[in-house]
Amino acid sequence: MPSMVPINGLHHFAYRCRDAEETRHFYEDLLGLPLVHIVKADHVPSTGEYCPFVHIFFQMRDGSHIAFFDLGDNIKAEPSPNTPSWVNHLALAVGSMEELGEAKQRLEAAGIPILGITDHKFIHSIYFFDPNGIRLELTTDIGLSDYKAEKRKSAHGELKGWTSEKQARLGRAA
Secondary structure: OOOOOOOOOOOEEEEEOOOOOHHHHHHHHHHOOOOOEEEEEEEEEEEEEEEEEEEEEEEOOHHHHEEEEEEOOOOOOOOOOOOOOOOOOEEEEEOOOOHHHHHHHHHHHHHOEEEEEEOOOOEEEEEEEOOOOOEEEEEOOOHHHHHHHHHHHHHHHHHHHHHHHHHHHHOOOO
16 A cells, blocks of 8 residues: 655644634734634535535644634534543644743733643643633643653553553453
8 A cells, every 4th residue: 555645734723613703803812823714605615515604714823724613603612521621622832931921921811711831841831711612722842852752762662551551441451
């Protein structure tokens, strides 16, 4: 079988939003991500089904996007009932610990509750929710190239260990 074509990066990740303007205000005015593209349609291009929507795109400095669908009903996406609220999240990179601290102050001044700064050994992060209930993480890489090189070497072994532990906990043979 031929190998997969190279995947060059993230173009966009899309979520449902309750209100496009509320979401624009949060991502553009508060987080500083410019609104760069809007698609408005009555039919879904991929399926052909009737569902009036607006699809809005906010661009990050690396050219990737976070996008949202406003389906015109003022309903936000429901969280998954079998998944803790801290699991599904979008982590966005900032350039330094100083920038992370500045972002934390700006968000707190806007009344956004912040969790952190959390030390994850190789990154430091803050956590908060957008108006749609989407958990966001702002994070900065703190270097530690030797640590990351070792983790890269051990990743498959660590995953194999986790898989065995999980199977034992669930009463299944490895």
